[in-house]
Structure formats: C-alpha cells, structure tokens
Amino acid sequence: MAQRKTRVLVGAGSFVDAQAALHIAARLAEEMIADLGGLLIEEADVMDTYRLPNQRIISSSGAVMMAPSSAQLRTLLNADANAFRRRLADIARPPHMEWTFERQTGDLLECFIDVGRAWDVLIFGNRTIHVVPGSVIFLGSPSAGDDEALRFSAMLARRLATGLAIFSVGKADIPWPRARNSRFGTLDAALTQMARTNAQTIVIDMKRGPVRDREQLRAVLDVARCPVVILGAVALEPKLEYATYIPPAPESGPD
Amino acid sequence: MTKKAAHPVSAPRGLQAMQLRPVCNPDDLDFKTTRDITSEPHLVGQDRAIDAIKLSAGIKHKDFNLYVLGHEGMERHATVMRLLGEQAARRPVPNDWVYVNNFDAPHKPNAMELPPKTAVPLRTAMEDLVDDLANEIPALFESEEYQTQRRAIEEEFGERHQEPIAEFAEMAKSEDVALLRTPMGFMLAAIVDGKPIKSEVYEALDSATRKQIDEKIERLQERLASILKRGPQLDKEYRKRIEDLHAIMAERVVSARVGEVQSQFAGNERIAQYLEQVRLDMISNAELFLFSEDENNHGTFPEAIRKYHRDPQFHRYAINVMVSHDAEASSAAPVITEDLPSLGHLTGRIEHISEMGTLVTNFTLIKPGALHRANGGYLVLDARQVLTEPFAWDALKRCLHSQSIAITSLADRLSLASTISLEPDPIPLDVRVVLIGDRQLHMLLLLLDPEFGELFKLQADFEDDLPRSPKNSRQLARVVASFAQKDGLRPLTAAAVARLLDHAVRLADDSKKLSLQLGALIDVMREADHYAAQANAALIAPEQIAQALDEADRRASRIKDRLQESVTRKTILIDTSGSAVGQVNGLSVIGIGNHHFGRPARITARVRMGTGKLVDIEREVELGGPLHSKGVLILAGYLASTYALDVPMSLHASLVFEQSYGGIDGDSASSAELYALLSALSGVPIQQGIAVTGSVNQMGDVQAIGGVNEKIEGFFDTCKARRLTGRQGVLIPASNVEHLMLRPDVVEAAANEKFRVIPVKTINDGIEILTGRIAGHRDRHGNFPPETINALVEGKLRSFAQTRKLFTNKPDQAEDVTTAE
Numbered sequence A: 001m002a003q004r005k006t007r008v009l010v011g012a013g014s015f016v017d018a019q020a021a022l023h024i025a026a027r028l029a030e031e032m033i034a035d036l037g038g039l040l041i042e043e044a045d046v047m048d049t050y051r052l053p054n055q056r057i058i059s060s061s062g063a064v065m066m067a068p069s070s071a072q073l074r075t076l077l078n079a080d081a082n083a084f085r086r087r088l089a090d091i092a093r094p095p096h097m098e099w100t101f102e103r104q105t106g107d108l109l110e111c112f113i114d115v116g117r118a119w120d121v122l123i124f125g126n127r128t129i130h131v132v133p134g135s136v137i138f139l140g141s142p143s144a145g146d147d148e149a150l151r152f153s154a155m156l157a158r159r160l161a162t163g164l165a166i167f168s169v170g171k172a173d174i175p176w177p178r179a180r181n182s183r184f185g186t187l188d189a190a191l192t193q194m195a196r197t198n199a200q201t202i203v204i205d206m207k208r209g210p211v212r213d214r215e216q217l218r219a220v221l222d223v224a225r226c227p228v229v230i231l232g233a234v235a236l237e238p239k240l241e242y243a244t245y246i247p248p249a250p251e252s253g254p255d
Numbered sequence B: 001m002t003k004k005a006a007h008p009v010s011a012p013r014g015l016q017a018m019q020l021r022p023v024c025n026p027d028d029l030d031f032k033t034t035r036d037i038t039s040e041p042h043l044v045g046q047d048r049a050i051d052a053i054k055l056s057a058g059i060k061h062k063d064f065n066l067y068v069l070g071h072e073g074m075e076r077h078a079t080v081m082r083l084l085g086e087q088a089a090r091r092p093v094p095n096d097w098v099y100v101n102n103f104d105a106p107h108k109p110n111a112m113e114l115p116p117k118t119a120v121p122l123r124t125a126m127e128d129l130v131d132d133l134a135n136e137i138p139a140l141f142e143s144e145e146y147q148t149q150r151r152a153i154e155e156e157f158g159e160r161h162q163e164p165i166a167e168f169a170e171m172a173k174s175e176d177v178a179l180l181r182t183p184m185g186f187m188l189a190a191i192v193d194g195k196p197i198k199s200e201v202y203e204a205l206d207s208a209t210r211k212q213i214d215e216k217i218e219r220l221q222e223r224l225a226s227i228l229k230r231g232p233q234l235d236k237e238y239r240k241r242i243e244d245l246h247a248i249m250a251e252r253v254v255s256a257r258v259g260e261v262q263s264q265f266a267g268n269e270r271i272a273q274y275l276e277q278v279r280l281d282m283i284s285n286a287e288l289f290l291f292s293e294d295e296n297n298h299g300t301f302p303e304a305i306r307k308y309h310r311d312p313q314f315h316r317y318a319i320n321v322m323v324s325h326d327a328e329a330s331s332a333a334p335v336i337t338e339d340l341p342s343l344g345h346l347t348g349r350i351e352h353i354s355e356m357g358t359l360v361t362n363f364t365l366i367k368p369g370a371l372h373r374a375n376g377g378y379l380v381l382d383a384r385q386v387l388t389e390p391f392a393w394d395a396l397k398r399c400l401h402s403q404s405i406a407i408t409s410l411a412d413r414l415s416l417a418s419t420i421s422l423e424p425d426p427i428p429l430d431v432r433v434v435l436i437g438d439r440q441l442h443m444l445l446l447l448l449d450p451e452f453g454e455l456f457k458l459q460a461d462f463e464d465d466l467p468r469s470p471k472n473s474r475q476l477a478r479v480v481a482s483f484a485q486k487d488g489l490r491p492l493t494a495a496a497v498a499r500l501l502d503h504a505v506r507l508a509d510d511s512k513k514l515s516l517q518l519g520a521l522i523d524v525m526r527e528a529d530h531y532a533a534q535a536n537a538a539l540i541a542p543e544q545i546a547q548a549l550d551e552a553d554r555r556a557s558r559i560k561d562r563l564q565e566s567v568t569r570k571t572i573l574i575d576t577s578g579s580a581v582g583q584v585n586g587l588s589v590i591g592i593g594n595h596h597f598g599r600p601a602r603i604t605a606r607v608r609m610g611t612g613k614l615v616d617i618e619r620e621v622e623l624g625g626p627l628h629s630k631g632v633l634i635l636a637g638y639l640a641s642t643y644a645l646d647v648p649m650s651l652h653a654s655l656v657f658e659q660s661y662g663g664i665d666g667d668s669a670s671s672a673e674l675y676a677l678l679s680a681l682s683g684v685p686i687q688q689g690i691a692v693t694g695s696v697n698q699m700g701d702v703q704a705i706g707g708v709n710e711k712i713e714g715f716f717d718t719c720k721a722r723r724l725t726g727r728q729g730v731l732i733p734a735s736n737v738e739h740l741m742l743r744p745d746v747v748e749a750a751a752n753e754k755f756r757v758i759p760v761k762t763i764n765d766g767i768e769i770l771t772g773r774i775a776g777h778r779d780r781h782g783n784f785p786p787e788t789i790n791a792l793v794e795g796k797l798r799s800f801a802q803t804r805k806l807f808t809n810k811p812d813q814a815e816d817v818t819t820a821e
Helices: A015-029 A044-049 A070-092 A108-116 A147-159 A187-195 A214-223 B047-058 B076-089 B119-141 B144-174 B199-204 B207-264 B269-284 B287-294 B312-317 B343-347 B370-374 B383-388 B392-402 B439-448 B450-455 B470-486 B494-508 B518-534 B542-555 B558-568 B626-642 B670-682 B708-722 B734-739 B744-751 B763-771 B789-809 B811-820
Strands: A006-012 A033-043 A056-058 A064-066 A098-106 A121-124 A135-140 A164-169 A180-184 A199-205 A228-231 B066-069 B096-100 B110-114 B177-182 B185-192 B320-323 B335-337 B353-355 B358-360 B378-382 B432-437 B458-461 B465-467 B513-515 B583-592 B595-609 B613-616 B651-657 B690-692 B729-733 B756-760
Touching: A006 A015, A006 A108, A015 A033, A015 A070, A015 A121, A015 A147, A015 A199, A033 A044, A033 A070, A033 A108, A044 A098, A044 B177, A044 B185, A056 B207, A064 B207, A070 A098, A098 A108, A108 A121, A108 A214, A135 A147, A135 A187, A147 A164, A147 A199, A147 A228, A164 A187, A180 A187, A187 A214, A187 B144, A199 A214, A214 A228, A214 B144, B047 B066, B047 B076, B047 B432, B047 B458, B066 B439, B076 B335, B076 B378, B076 B432, B096 B119, B110 B269, B119 B207, B119 B269, B119 B287, B119 B312, B119 B320, B144 B177, B144 B207, B177 B207, B185 B207, B207 B269, B269 B312, B320 B370, B335 B370, B343 B370, B343 B392, B370 B378, B378 B383, B383 B392, B383 B432, B383 B439, B392 B450, B439 B450, B465 B470, B470 B494, B470 B513, B470 B518, B494 B513, B494 B518, B494 B542, B518 B542, B558 B583, B558 B595, B558 B708, B583 B670, B583 B708, B595 B670, B595 B708, B595 B789, B613 B626, B626 B670, B651 B670, B670 B690, B670 B763, B670 B789, B690 B763, B708 B729, B708 B734, B708 B744, B729 B734, B729 B763, B734 B756, B756 B763, B763 B789
Parallel strands: A006 A033, A006 A121, A033 A098, A135 A164, A135 A199, A164 A180, A199 A228, B066 B432, B066 B458, B335 B378, B378 B432, B583 B690, B613 B651, B690 B729, B729 B756
Antiparallel strands: A056 A064, A056 B185, A121 A228, B096 B110, B096 B320, B177 B185, B353 B358, B465 B513, B583 B595, B595 B651
8 A cells, every 4th residue: 555645735924934944844854754744824904904004014033124115015925925835846846846836925934834735734834033952842742642743743853953842732741752751731731831931843633632723823823933843733633613524634644 | 031932832731649649648648458457537737616516405594506517528417416415414404294174264275394204194094094994983982971962952943843833733733723834835824614714705705804813923923933933943953953962972992093093193283282173173074974874885895994085075174195205225314416497396286086077176286396305405497498397487486586386377377277277385394506507508598588596596506627637637537437337348458548548638639638528438438348349358448449530530421421422523613733823722611510521622722903992702701700701801911911002902803712602700710711812912823732721810820720630630631531642641730739739540641741730820921831932021121032932922012002093093094993982
C-alpha cells in the first residue's frame, strides 16, 4: 500500500511572518513533505486600520514610522506575494515537490482554517524579532495519548537542532526522553507561560487537544511569537451550522 | 751591388716539415695509455679564474658576486660547480624559511625563519593539530556540558526578549488595544466590539473619545518601540555570551593541543609566538571546526582518519615551506643552478586558483624561487638566459641590492591582472650569485649597466689557451684522459692523446699554445670512441682521433667542396701555374659556425696616369669592410712614400678581388694587393703558383695575419686538385711561422718538395719571390738599380707625372683635368 503523501500548508499575513514558517517547512521537506502550499492572507481588519488618521507602525527594531498609503500597501503585499511564491518554489525544487500558492482576503484565522482543513499540517507564520534560538514547544494533553504529535515535535526539534519543551495541560506530565516538561492546570495558564517562553515553533494537535476549537486556536496564535504548527486541523468544526462531509475526515495524522 | 741586384732571384726553399707541424711526441707523455692515469686533475692553466672563483665563494662581504667569462666548452660550469661545492661543504646549513598566515592582515603573509630541519616537522605538527582539533572540537560542542550551558544562555536571553513583549501584549489587551502584524512591523489599534476599530467608526466618535484613544495608542506605541529597541542590544549580548562560551570550551582543548606542539618546538621563540597567535585564532574561530563536522562525507573511510587540514578553511593554519634543509643530503650550504631563470623561477611566484570564475590566492600558494633555494649558499645562472627573461635581471639586481627576496608578480607589475594578490614579507637574502657568460656580454654589461660593476665585483676570466710546454702538455693530457674516464670512454693510447694535443694546438691557432677548449677535445674523443667501437678496438688509437677530425671536417665541408669544384672547373678563375702582370692569388678565410676554411681569390691591379688616386673597387661598391679599406690606404701610403718622391703622385690605380660577391674585411690581403700593384706598375709578371697572405705597413714590412693554417691549406687543396708541380706555395708573414700547425697531407707534400710555405719579412722579399727579379734598394744617389722591380715602378710613376705635367700644360685640356680632379 502506497504511503499517503503529507501535505503542508504555510499561511501568514505577510512574507515577513511566513519566513520562519517556511524555514520549518524547508526542514520538513527534507524528510516528509510531498505537497507544499502557501497562503497569503490580507487581513481585512488590518487593511482598514491602515486608514486610521495618524496611524503609526513600529518596526521590529523599534523604529516608529507612518503607516503606508493604500497604494504603497498594495505594492508591499504584491511584493510579499512574489517573495512567498519564490521561496516556496525554492523549497520545492530539490525534492521535486508539487507546490501551490494562493492569496485570500478576510480574517486571518478563518481563512487559514478554511483552506487548511484539506491539508495535513498547517504552519501558521509568525515573525521572530530576535536571534536567540528557542526550543520546540509541544502543547498537549496527557490524557490524549499524543504519541504521534509528540514524535513529530521531537523530529522537528531534531531538525531544528534545538530542544523539545512539553507544555502539558492536565494532571500529569507527558513523558518523552530529554524533553523539558511543564504541567499546567488550564490552557490559559499554559498560554501565559508560553507567551514568556522563547520558542522556535509551537506544535498543537487539534484532534487531541487541549486546543480544540477556533477560539482556543486564536488564543494560541495571539500569544505565539513564533510559527505555530497545527496538526489535525480537519477536526475543527466548519463555520456552517449544518454540514455534511463525505467521506469523513481522515483519522491519521502526518506521516 | 746594383748590378748584382738586377740578376734573377732563385726560388727559395720552403719551411721544413717540423716547422709546418710541430707535433707532440707521444714519448714525452708519461703514460702508455690513459688507463695508467689514476689521479684526476680537473683543470689546467686556469689559475687566475680559479682564484677569482674561490675568492667569490669564500669572501663574506656583500656584492662580491662573480661573472665567469670565457668561451663555450671551457668547462666553466663544471669548474664553478666543483669549486662552489667545495666551499659550500665548509659552510653551515642555512636556516629553513616558511610563510605562515598573518592573522591580522591575511594579504601580508609572515615569513618565519626556522632552524634547519625544522620547517617540515612544524608543517606536519600543524597538520596533525588541525586534524586532532577537527575531531575533538565537534565532540566537545556536542557534549552535555556545552549543550546545557548554551541552553541556559538561550533561555535567559529568550526570556529577556519575551517577557517585556508578553507583558506589553497583556497590557495592550487589558486596555482594549489590538497588536496587529503588518508587512512593515507592528501596528496598534483600539478594539471596538472585539475587533480593531474601523476608520469610519473612529471618525464617528466624538473628539474627546478620539483624543483619549489617540493618547492611549501613542503611549503604547512608545512603550512598544522602547521594548523593541532593546532587542538588538540583547541580541548583541547574547552573541557575546555564546562566543565567550565557545571560547571557554574551545580554549581547553585548543590550548592543550597547541601546548603539545609548543613543547615539541620548545626553545624556539619565533615558533612559540606563532603558536600563540594560532591558539588565539583557533579559540576565536572554533566554529571552523564545527563547520567541518557538518560538511563531513560518509565515504568509505571512517571520519577519524580524514585529513581535515586539506580543507580550504584550515589553510589559515598551514605552514608553507619555502625552503627546507631537512634532507640528509643537504649537509652543506646549497649550490643551486636555474636553467630557466624567469622572474617567477628566480624570485618565486604567487599562484592563483579559480573559484567561481574568480582568481583567488592565499599564502599557501606562494611558491619559492631559485633565490629561496640558494639562500645561504650559491646560485649559478647563465648570464644570457637571465638577461633575455623579462624583468628577471631587474629583479635579481633588486634582490641583491636590498639583500631580500620580495615576490612580485609579473601580471601585477604590468597591471595585467585585477584580482586579489598578496604582499608577502620579504625574506632576507644572503647568496652569492655566479653568472656564466661570454666576454662580449660582460663588456656590454659593464658599459651599459652602471649597477653591474657594483653588484658583480669579481670576474673569473677563463684562459682560451695555455703555453705549450712539455709539462703543460702532460697536464692537459691527464685532464682529457680523466674526462675520458669519467665519460666511460675507451682508454686512449699515448699516440692518440698526442694526436689530440696536436688538435688542441691547431684549435689554439698557435704552435706555441694549447687550446683549453676541453669541450671540443672531448667531443673528438667521444667520436673516436665510437669509431673504436666499430673497429672492435679496446683502445682509442691515433687513427680514430684522425678519423674523427677528418669526418668532422668532411661534415662541414660542403660549401668548401663546392667552391673547390668551381675553381677546378674554372668557373672561378684561379691560376696555379704560369705568370701574369698585375695579378696575384690572395687568400681569404670563410667561417661557417665553428668551421673555417681558406680559399684563394684572384686580386688584380690596373694602373694608368691620373691624379694619385687609388681606387679600391671593393670599397667603392661597399663590399669591403673598414679594415680592408685601411689596408688599401696603407699600401697607398707605402707607394707614395717609397717611389718618385720628387714628383706628384700621378697614378690612377684600381684594385679588385675578382669574382668576389660577398663582403671582404681584414687587411690580410694588403700585401697581395701591393704585389699586384707593383707588378702592374713594373710590368713584371707574378708567378701564379704562389699565393700570398699578410698585411703590410707603410714601411713595407709584412705583418702577421690570422687563419694562416686555413689559408695555406685552402691554396694547397686548389693546387692539389689541379696537380702539384713543386713550384707552388704560399708566402706568409715570417711572424706567422709560429702559428703553423698544418694538416699532415700539406706537411707531407712540403716534405716531398711538392709545395712550399715561404715566410717573408718585407714587401721586397715577397716581390722578389713572386717575380723572380731583384726588388732593388736605393743607392747613395737615391736611385734604384736599373731593371729592378723598384726601379721599374719608380720609372713608371715618373713617366705618369711627366705625362700629367705635359697634359696640364695644354691650355685646352687643363680645364678638363681640373674638373676631373
């Protein structure tokens, strides 16, 4: 039986945010990716905010500058899209992967989830603002038996040449060799600590929790200062009230 | 006396055979065959040159470099190498020199002087050091100790980055402000209804609310800006801490390993300084060794035996050995010869390699030159080779002047290449340079290059020949015999050696000298050895020496034979019998390479009344050289000062080398021209069986000329081809008798009175032999005896003067004469 291809989607609001995520995708490409997708989302709310009077932007180095005009912004986004596309092509070239790229406008998370439901692994792009390499954080639940997502996190940590930190939400630790374990009673407590932890990437499994719904995912994305790898996104409920999915979502995670 | 002088002159006998060829007697040699000779004398008759070489080799002061003058085949190279080798054996082994990386300025590599036999061990030690560290440092950085410390630093700085941002995010959230990401950075916006405020909503707010929002946003923006501004400084601190950690970790293993190398070369301050620089550089660049681990291949051989020092990133720790005296053989100062003394081969060169289409270089690509190898010893060069190589002579002089070797690329000097290059430290130079060249080059250098005399204070002038004495003959015999032994030739009999010495005399062109052209003598021996081998002879006999000489002569005689054939077939008109007025056989020498041969040339003279002008036709048509013209003018002076002194010289005469279509130079035919002129004036015919050579002065003395043997042999061959009559011969200057070393067949003909070689001292002697008539001397009244040659000549000149006087007295002719004059 042929092994099923792993499909990885990288989504971000700008190329700057996508860069770190693409770096992770490149590392994964050496081992497991079969198809690679890119999604650049122009956040409608953000677009509108640009038009506020005297709106300023603070760069990653702390410089304060005027927000760009609509025309400038359009140019910037087009340049970002081109850069995003080129980088995807670069990553896909050596292993001869299929790659796709798409631009959408709307809510960042909603668009990402809607498109990403058809992909095995989603990587949400988030810019890094310093050079200190952090660890890979696996945010999991001890009761879920997260062996598969945990193995994935460990592999990613190895690929990124860093350590693995396990944030366990529940009453027990999630055991894993040479991993640093932190246990939290609630997801909020875990997120509060996560906001203060230097990480290269955060891994969550939507099928096994503790992050299971859109709001929890939005909370994770809000505190994250690094790319977030989302497994099992297919488990998220669609926004439509009634929907039928035939066939049902696959049970298996990433290969 | 006057009347007696008018009688015909009987033909004189020629020189005796022993005078024509004073051969070496084999019995005078103190051996029967060269096998009996045990000692190996190297050279004879070159004491002056040898002393100069020894002085140059031994003197300590600078600029006593040496120019060795002499002809090819004088064994100059071998002698120089032998003498320098002897002196070098007494001098200490020079120090080794290496180039090492200049860690502060890589484009200026450092030269390092090391004790002899140190350079190669140091290079090996450094290679081992790199290999060891390339294995040990990656292992060290993979250790739990390092990883733990590094992780601690990363966590510390990660938290210092994250904490303020997390606090800010929480504060913004608590104040209903959204932190939005944009392609350019972060943006803050007030939250209304759970979403960032829209512009139309903002516009609809009252001014107080807007102001409140604006102030809040501005305050948070400032706060965020101040947090983010601290980021780069934190990053810098983080890098510094990591570098310090690397240095601390690497320092332990690097210092231990470098210490081992230091102990291996303990006591050498220069190496200790260098190793300290290496240690510091390795500690601060420990990532080089980590990089090598990343790049490892997983080939057939285990990683432990990989030669990491060959990787380009480790070339910075390489030792580029420029000169090393580590071989067992080099127990003395070096004596180096460079056959191709180009700029690069002399002073060394900086090579480049192509990387990504660009030429790059580093200090390991510096290659040594002959000056490096000869440093502390001797460098022997061919002068002409050095002078013909572009910039080589300039570079050599510059190095000798500055007493240092500075490597300059020819491409850099001519601005032909625009790529990175190096400025290596000059290496101090202590070398004695010996140039070997010819005399002409030496004179030109002295004349045209003012620095030459300053830098090459000594000259070793090799003698071309040595006096012929029994002792010298024996010595030269031993020298050539020793060369035969060294060359593996068959032994020579004493007679063969004697025959060879006869050839040495002939090469010297002087029966009182022996040529020192050992190369030519050895070549004859080699060829004779070949013939001896063909004849299955155990010894080289005189017959083989003679065969070698004859064959060499035959090989070079094509043109000579063609000319001889032309004479025999009367294409070239040469009379060897009978007599003719105003016509004489002169002799010339033609040289083709090293082969010279003589040939007769008919010289004719015609006279008539004129204004005292002697026309040298060769000069008029620019076929005569300046020496020939000088000879003609001298004989004109002889005529003017000898005859008809009381009347104006009213002669118009012309002289010509018949059937001569090439250039003629030299004054050796001036006596022949004078004889022809005297014959033409006197009307007395000259015997055509006698050829003439010799120059003449204004007093009528016949003077020595060169190539006398070839000239005699040339006329002998012509006569022999026609038939030897016994009345044929050659007049030569008496002062040339000492130079005779004629071919055996000429000598044999002379002994059988078939051919004569007659020495003459004056023109009067010569003209008497040629015409068979007394020349005549003035009596006390100033008159020549009647019917003598001189009387007839003077009478003819007086008649020309009287005719001219009568002619000029005719009024209608005077103008014409004036015009003609």
